[in-house]
Amino acid sequence: MERSTLVFSEGGPQHLDLVLDKCSRVIREEGINHLVVATGGETLLRAARLLRSDIAGGLNLVGVTLQAGTWVEYGEPNWDKLAEAKNLGAQVLTCTHSLMGNVESAIVRKFGGVPPVELIAYTLYAFSQGTKVAVEVMLSAVDAGMLPSGVPVIGVGGTGEGADTALLMRAVSTVDFFDLKIHEILCKPR
Numbered sequence: 001m002e003r004s005t006l007v008f009s010e011g012g013p014q015h016l017d018l019v020l021d022k023c024s025r026v027i028r029e030e031g032i033n034h035l036v037v038a039t040g041g042e043t044l045l046r047a048a049r050l051l052r053s054d055i056a057g058g059l060n061l062v063g064v065t066l067q068a069g070t071w072v073e074y075g076e077p078n079w080d081k082l083a084e085a086k087n088l089g090a091q092v093l094t095c096t097h098s099l100m101g102n103v104e105s106a107i108v109r110k111f112g113g114v115p116p117v118e119l120i121a122y123t124l125y126a127f128s129q130g131t132k133v134a135v136e137v138m139l140s141a142v143d144a145g146m147l148p149s150g151v152p153v154i155g156v157g158g159t160g161e162g163a164d165t166a167l168l169m170r171a172v173s174t175v176d177f178f179d180l181k182i183h184e185i186l187c188k189p190r
Contacts, residue, residue: 006187011128013162015187016043020050022186023154023166027054030152034171036141037156038133039063039092041078041085043163047156048088055089062146064137065094091146098139098174099124099132120177128188130165133157135180142173149173154186164189 006022008015020043023035035051037043044063048055055061063085065077082092096102104115114122124132134155141147153171158164166186172179 003184005185008164008187008189011130011159011164011189013158013160013164015164015189016046016158016162019156019158019163019166019187020047023047023156024050024054026154026166026168026186027051027059030168032152032154032168033058034060034062034147034151034153035156036062036064036134036137036147036153037163038137038158039065039077039082039085040075040161041065041081042161043156043158044085044090044092045081045088048085048090052088060147061085061090062137062141063090063092064140065092067096068094069096093140093144093146095140095144097136098143099136127185128165129159130157130163130188131167131185134165134167135169135182138169138171139174139177142171147171149176152183159189 066074099121121132134157138155142149149171151171154168156163156166165188167182168184170181
């Protein structure tokens, strides 16, 4: 099988439509039943609108927001957009982030150092910020029971707002993290 990877010259929200178009093509070509996106509202809503017929046909679309503990710093999700996406059949999850922003992050703030899980996060950053985020939202969805472990899933993340990275991977929970397999990088920034 041969499929091209979209590589953007820079990261950012301006790539959202191209990322979602690429995801929709792969979902249909491969028969993927699960799509997980990092979202503040807009990404999930645009995905739900684009994939409305796929959702009606059984596509599981999950949007994972920033955890509530970070809203003061980064802003709350757009609840109206999330509600509209839910009306189109998407699910919304707000939870602790598995790779960064958990209890280990509090230890770093208080005492310094780098916890082992952040070494994993920064390794994924070597590919792109969105790579770390795409893996993290997949882990969150599996841990919350919104996505079964062991199935193919497309995870979408980005640099700041929007989306610039999509990965086709095997879903796993955090306790099975080292069984993670990234099968394909669908798109990412340089």
